[in-house]
Amino acid sequence: MLIENLKHTLSKGVARLAGVVGAAMLLLVMSGAAHAEVPGESQFVFNTFSFLVHGFLVMWMAAGFSMLEAGLVRTKNTAMQCLKNVALFSIASIMYYLIGYNLMYSGVDGGFMGSFSLWGQDDSAAAAGKFVGDGAVGYSAASDFFFQLVFVATAASIVSGTVAERVKLWAFLAFTVVLTGIIYPIQGSWQWGGGWLSEMGFADFAGSTLVHSVGGWAALTGAIIIGARKGKYGADGTVKPMPGANLPLATLGTFILWLGWFGFNGGSQLAMGSAADAIAISNIYINTNIAAAGGVLAAIVLTQLIYKKVDLTMALNGALAGLVSITAGPDTPSLGLSAIIGAVGGVLVVVFVPLLDKLKIDDVVGAIPVHLVAGIWGTMAVPLSNADASFYTQAVGVVSIGIFVIVTSAILWFVLKMVMGGVRVSPEEEEQGLDMAECGLEAYPEFRGSQTI
Amino acid sequence: MLIENLKHTLSKGVARLAGVVGAAMLLLVMSGAAHAEVPGESQFVFNTFSFLVHGFLVMWMAAGFSMLEAGLVRTKNTAMQCLKNVALFSIASIMYYLIGYNLMYSGVDGGFMGSFSLWGQDDSAAAAGKFVGDGAVGYSAASDFFFQLVFVATAASIVSGTVAERVKLWAFLAFTVVLTGIIYPIQGSWQWGGGWLSEMGFADFAGSTLVHSVGGWAALTGAIIIGARKGKYGADGTVKPMPGANLPLATLGTFILWLGWFGFNGGSQLAMGSAADAIAISNIYINTNIAAAGGVLAAIVLTQLIYKKVDLTMALNGALAGLVSITAGPDTPSLGLSAIIGAVGGVLVVVFVPLLDKLKIDDVVGAIPVHLVAGIWGTMAVPLSNADASFYTQAVGVVSIGIFVIVTSAILWFVLKMVMGGVRVSPEEEEQGLDMAECGLEAYPEFRGSQTI
Amino acid sequence: MLIENLKHTLSKGVARLAGVVGAAMLLLVMSGAAHAEVPGESQFVFNTFSFLVHGFLVMWMAAGFSMLEAGLVRTKNTAMQCLKNVALFSIASIMYYLIGYNLMYSGVDGGFMGSFSLWGQDDSAAAAGKFVGDGAVGYSAASDFFFQLVFVATAASIVSGTVAERVKLWAFLAFTVVLTGIIYPIQGSWQWGGGWLSEMGFADFAGSTLVHSVGGWAALTGAIIIGARKGKYGADGTVKPMPGANLPLATLGTFILWLGWFGFNGGSQLAMGSAADAIAISNIYINTNIAAAGGVLAAIVLTQLIYKKVDLTMALNGALAGLVSITAGPDTPSLGLSAIIGAVGGVLVVVFVPLLDKLKIDDVVGAIPVHLVAGIWGTMAVPLSNADASFYTQAVGVVSIGIFVIVTSAILWFVLKMVMGGVRVSPEEEEQGLDMAECGLEAYPEFRGSQTI
Amino acid sequence: MKLIMAVIKPFKLEEVREALTPLGVEGMTVSEVKGFGRQKGQAEIYRGAEYMVNFLPKVKLEIAVKDDLVASIVETIQKTAQTGKIGDGKVFVYSLEQAVRIRTGESGADAL
C-alpha cells in the first residue's frame, strides 16, 4: 500500500522527483518490514487533509504579502496596496479555475502546456472505491485544486510589491489576469505538470523557481518597463529612500509568510498517508524553519557590520529570502545545511537591495532580491544535497523559465501600455498618492503624514 | 461503517440534511465497492481533529472581526472596539457553557428549544469502545462543543460592528450575555438542534441564516433603537462620512475572516472520517474561496463603474458578503455557480451600504449588508443547486428567525434602556470618543488625529 | 495497541504524568472493549500531524508576542521590538538545534541535564516498521523537535517584553543565546526530559512553570538588574505612565496568542493516535479557551470596579494570564474549574501590575504578572483537579526552577554588563528611542508622534 | 494687514470656517495643537496608574486679513466657536508687515 502510494506520488509528479527521493530512500530501508498498516481510505483522508491544512496556510500568505507590502509603502499608497492584494487573490482564484489548472496539469505529457478548459472535479476513482494505488488519485480532486490555486496567487503578490506606488490599478489587475491564467500555468506545466523540464530531471520541490522566481522575473520586467518612482533616483546617482510607513505591519506580514511557508513546503510533499510521508513533511518543516532563521541572522549580522545599525526591513527580507532559498529542496538537506542555504539567501538580500538601487531598478519592497535572486540560489543549491539533481539541469530550468517569463511579461506590459494608454499613473497622481488618485480614500485618514518631513 | 457514520451524521443533524446530500449521493455511488476501510477509531480521531482544526480557524475569526472593526471605526473609538470584541468572545465562551449549548442541542426533538442546563462532556460511548455507528457519537464531545461555541461568538461580533462608536460598553455586554446565552441558542435549536425548522426541511449548511442573519437582525434592531451617530446624517439628508481610521487593519481583518471561513464552512460537514467526507469538505473549501473572490470582484467592478474609483472598504465587504452568501450551501453548487452566488453578494453590498444611509440606519462597518442581506440571499440561493431545498421552506426559515430575533432583541434593548438608564453614551462622550470616555485610554496615544480636519 | 501507545507516552514523559492521568483513567474504562482499531502506522501519522499542526500554532505565537509588544511600547521603540522578536525566534531555532534539544532530552535519566550534542533526527524505529509500542517512538523525530523548539522561543519572547525600551539589542540577543541554548533546556530536562523533578512527581502539563515562569523569572531578574526606564518613577514615588502606542496591534497579538495556545496546550498531549488522546486534546482545547475567557472577564470587572473605567490593556493581559494559569494542567479540571483558574489569573494581573510599579520594577508589557505570577498560580492549582499532584511537589518545582533561573540569568546579565560595557543604552539613546539609536530607522516614519505631549 | 490666530475646540472648525466665508475670508491655515489653560485635562488610566493628560486637543487657525475685516472676523470667531464651556479657546491678533502670494508673486493685501 505504501509502495503503491509512493508510486502514485511518483507518477503524478515525476516533476517533483527530487522531493520524493528522501522519502524513497527511507522507504527502501522500511520495505523489509510489515508496515503497510494505513488503510487506503485512511490514506486518502490523510492526503486530502494535508492538502487542506497546508493549503489554508498558503492561502494565509495572501494576508502576509498584503501586510508586508502595506507596511513597506508610504501612507499615501497603502490602501491601494491592500486593494491590489485582495483583488489579485480573487483574480487568481477565478482565472485558475477558468484556464490555469488544466493548462498546467491536463495532458501535458512531457510537452509545453496542457489544455485550455475549465477545471472540474473528478473524484470517480474514489467513488469507485479506489482510494490509493493503481488507477486511484489518492486525494480529493478539490483539495489538490485548492492547494495548487493558492500557489498561483503567491506569484502575483510578488509583482504587486515591486511595482507599488506607481502602477495603475487596472493595468496591474489586467497583468494579473494573464499572469495567473496563462504565464504561470504554462511554465508550471513544464515541471509540475509533467512537461519537458520534469522529464529532463529538473528539481524544484515547492517552487523556488516555479513560483518565486517567476514572480521575481515578472516583477523585474515590470520595474524596468514601468520605471522608478518619481524622485527616487537623483540625476547625480543619489538614492532617495522612501521609508515604509508602518514597520510593525511589515513584521506581521513576515511572520504570516513564515507560518504560511510550512504549508507551502510541507504540503508540497503531496501526501501524508504513510509514516514515510509524515516523516518527510516533518523534516521539511524544520528545514524550512531553520532556513528562515539563518536568513534573519545573516541579514542582521551583515547590516550591523556594514551600517553599524541593524536594519529591520533587511531582517524581514532576510527571513523571506531564507524561506525562498530552501523552497526548491526542503526535503533533502540536513538541518545544518538548511541553515546555511537560508543564510546565504539573507546575505544575497543585503547585497542585492542596494545593488538594484545602483542600477536604478526601483523595487519598493525588495521582492526581486527575495524572490528572484534567492529563488535562483535555492534552485542551484538543490544538487548540494540531492544526488538526483544536477547543476546543469537546474540551470536549464532557471534560464528557460526566466526567458519565458521575461519575454511574455514584457510583451504583456507593452500591450497594456498601448491598450490602456500607459500602465503608470500621472506624476501628479503619484505625488498625491494612489489612494486618493485611484481609490478616493485614505488608508489612515486621521493620522496626518507628510512624505516630505 | 461508513454508512453507519453517515446515518449518525444524519440523525444528529436532520437539521443539516441539505448539506449532507452531496456526500450522500457520492456515497450511493460508492456503496458497491469495498471501501469501508477507515477503522472506527480512526474515524473518531479524524472527525475530532476536523472539529478542532476547523474550530480553531473559526475562533481566529474573532481576531478578524476585531481588526475589521478596529480599522473601520475612528481613532477615538478604536480601543473600545477592541475591548468589546475580546469581551464578547469571552462572554460567549462562558454563556454557551452555562446555558447555550444544551438550550440548543439537548432534547429539542422537533420543538422550539432544548433544556436549561450546564453543558458537560459525555464521552461514554467512546469509552465503551463505540466510536462510530449505532449508539456512538463519532467524535469527542468537547470537540463538538468547541466547534459550536466559536460559532456563537460570530453572531455577537456582527452586532458589535454595527452599533460601534455610540453604544455603552456595559449595555452591549449585557446584550451579548442574552444573545449568546439565549437568543442564538433558541433559534439555533430550531434547525441544528433538530427542531421544527429542520423537520420542515430547511437547509442552512453552515449558517447564512442561523449565524449571520441572526447577527444581522440583532444589529439592525440595535442600529434603529440606538440611533445614528451624532452628526452622521444632516437634517437635509446629507450623509457625513466618518472614514475608518486604519484600512490596513480592516484588510487584515478581512483576510483573517476569509481564512477562518474555511473552518466555518468546511468544519460544518461535521465529519471527516471517510473519503466521502473528505471530498465534501474539499469541495466546500473551493466553493467558499471562489464565492469570496466573486464578491470582491463584483464590488470592485461596481464601485469603479458607479464612482469612477474603487472603494477598498467595499471590496473588503464584498469578500465577506461573498462568504456569507455561500455559507448556507457551500456543499452543493458547482465552482462556477459558487462564484456567481458570491458575486451577487458583492453587488448587494455595494447597493445596500448607501441605501441604509438613505434610510438613516447607521451601520458603522457595513455588517447589515454583509451579514443580513447577503445571509438572506445565500439562504434563498440554496435551492438553485440543492434539490432537497425549496424556496418556500427557505423563506419560512428566514422570516421566522428574522421575526424571532427582531422581537427578542428589541425587547432586550428596551429593557436595557430602562435598567441601565440608556444604552447610549452621552453626546459629550460620543464627541470625545468612547476610548477616553469608557476606557480612559487611547488606542494610538501618540498619533494625534483630529476627527475634524 | 492503545495501551502500548499510552505506555510509550508514559515512558517518554513520566514528566507529564499528571497530564496523562485523565486519558489514563478514561483508558481504564475503555480497556474492556475491543477498541484498538487505529493501525500503528495511522497512529504514527496522527501523532506526527498533531505535532505539526499544534507546532505551527505555537510558532505563530512568535507573531503574537511581536504584535503585543510592538503595540505596548512607545512609537520610538517599536521597530526595535519587532526586530528583537524576529531575531530571538531565529536564535532559538538555531541554538535549540546546536545545543538545546539534546541538553534537554538526551540521556537525562532522572538527573540534572542531558548531553551536549547536536540534534539529529533518528527515525530508525519507524523505518524498521515499528510505529508505536515497544521500541517505537510513535511520531517522526522532526515533528517532535519542531514542537519542542517553538516552545523555547516563547520563553525568550517573555523577557523581551519586560526589558523593552532600554536594553541594548546585542546584549539582549546574547542573553537569548544562553537562555535558549542552556538555561531553558537544563531546567526543562528536570521535568520533560525525565529528570529529578519528574521523578518526584511534579506536574506541569504544558509549561506554566517550565516555559512561562522561566521566562517570567528571567524577565524579573532582567528588569531589576537593568533598572526602570528613565523617567518612569519619580523620586516622590509617582509613576509616569508611558502608554503603548498602538493598542489594536496589542489586541491582535493577544488573539494570536490565544489561538496559538490551542497548539501549546493541545499539542502537549504529545499524541493523537487514539480516541482517548483525541478526547483528551478536545478537553484541553475547551479548558484552555474558557480559562482565557475567565481571565478577560475578571480583569474587565475588576478594573471597572477599581478605576470606574475598563482598561483594555488589562483585559488583554487578563486573557494571557488566564491562559498561563491553565497551562500547568489543562487536561484534568472541569470546564467550570478551568474558568475559575483563569479568572484568578486575571485578578492577579490587575493586582500585580500596579504592585510592580510600587516596587519600581518596570515591566513594559506586564509580562511578569502574566507569565510569572499566573504561571506560579497555575502550577499550584494543579492539585485542585489532579489527584496525582501534590502542593508540596508543585512548590518544590516552582521554587527550584525559580532559583535556578534567577541565579543563572543574574550571572548572565552581569557577565554581559562587563563584557559589553553595559546592557543598557545611554540615556540620550533612550530619550531618542531605540529605533533611531540602534536600528537607524523609524517604525512609523510618517506619523509624527511625540512622547511628551 | 493683520494676522488673526485663533485656538478653538476641534469640532467647531467646520462651523467657524463656514461662518467666515461670507465675511470674505478666502483662505486660512489650520494646525492641530494641544492646549493648556483653565480647562484641566482628563484623567487617563494606563495599566493601573492614573495620570492627567494636561494638554487637550485644539485646532489653531491662522488667517491673514486686511485691517478693515479684523473686527468682524474676530467677533464671528468668538461667537461661532463659543460653547460657553471652559476651554473654548482664544483669539489673538497681531500685525503683519508683508504678505506674498507664491503662485503669482503679488504682494500686500492683494496676496490674501
Next chain:
Amino acid sequence: MKLIMAVIKPFKLEEVREALTPLGVEGMTVSEVKGFGRQKGQAEIYRGAEYMVNFLPKVKLEIAVKDDLVASIVETIQKTAQTGKIGDGKVFVYSLEQAVRIRTGESGADAL
C-alpha cells in the same frame, strides 16, 4: 528682526530649504498644517458617500532673520516654492521684538 512665515506645498520643502542655505538662513522651524484657500479640496468617496476634503496638506515654515535678509529670503521662497498652479501658498512677514538662544542665553540677532 523679522519672522518670516511661509505656507508651501509639502514636496517643495526640501528644495526651499536648500535654496535658503546660501542666503545665510541657519535655522527654521517647520510644521505640518492644513490649508484652505482658492484651491479646493478633493472629493473622496467612503462607502458610497462622496464628500469634500476641504483642507489640503501644506507645510509651514517659520524663519527668524535679521532685517536685511528679509527681502532676499521672501523672494527666494516665492521663486522656489512656485509651481504656478493654484495652492502654492503664501509668505507672511512680521516683526520680532526679541530672540533668545536657549543653549547660550544670547539674545537679539546673535541668537538666530
Next chain:
Amino acid sequence: MKLIMAVIKPFKLEEVREALTPLGVEGMTVSEVKGFGRQKGQAEIYRGAEYMVNFLPKVKLEIAVKDDLVASIVETIQKTAQTGKIGDGKVFVYSLEQAVRIRTGESGADAL
C-alpha cells in the same frame, strides 16, 4: 501684550510648563514641529541607503502674556529648557494687538 513663542526639545516640555506656572502663566498652546538649525539631523539607513533626516522633532510653545511678565518668562524658559547641548531651541517675542477669550468675549489682558 506679547506673544512668546519658544521652540524647545520635546522632553523639556513638562519641566518648562511646571516652571512657568508659579510665574502666573495660565495657558499656552503647544504644537509639534520639526526644527532645522545648527544641530544637524541624524543619519538613518533604509534598505541599504543612508540618508540624513535634517529635521529634528521639537515642541513649539505659544504663550500670550501681559507685557510685564515677558522678561521673567523668557528667562525661565531659557533656563529650564537649557541642556547646554546644541539644539536646545529658541525663544521669540512679538507684539500682540488684541486677545479675546472665546468663552466670555473678554478682551485684552483679561482674556489671557
